[in-house]
Amino acid sequence: MSGIVNSEGSRSGVIGITEEADSWHLTADNSSDGDITSNWARRDWYGQIGTGLSESSGIFSFPSTGVWLIHMQGMFTVRSGTDYYDLNLLFTSNDSSYIALATAGGGNATTDISPNNNISIVSMLDVTDITNVKFKWNLSSMANSTLLGDTTFYYTRFIATRLGAT
DSSP: OEEEOOTTTTTEESTTTTOOEEEEEEEBOOOOOEESOOOOOETTTTTTSOOOOOOEEEEEEOOOEEEEEEEEEEEEEEEOEEEEEEEEEEESSSSSOOOOEEEEEEEEOSSOOOOOEEEEEEEEEEOOOTTTOEEEEEEEEEEEEEOOSSSOOSSSSEEEEEEEOO
């Protein structure tokens, strides 16, 4: 731990930072608009450092306060015709009302079926209260698209890493 000791004997800077990181993936395809409420699993070959996130019906809770970096990579395919899709990172600060923290989208503007397309979301979130600050993933514009999931291949996955105290 680094930092400068002040006249009161406490450190400035990085007081009490603990290592936290967690990695999850989607285990089944999803082709519907709305929240992704099921088929989440912790990545078994990596797992987590520290306590790790908890998940209930697609809502993720943090084990500790601080600034967290969330990085999602999603793989989509357009099943037929033209389609556009959005993956949304939603968060709440009151364990009730969710708002969009970040959105990434893509699509296929031709009538040909598209190959797999990757999108990425990277966002930071200041978690000030582990009871009320949570996040979830949401899909929109999914008329002809599929977000890919699998139990063996990590097509759609995210990592949450605690960067430090606030």
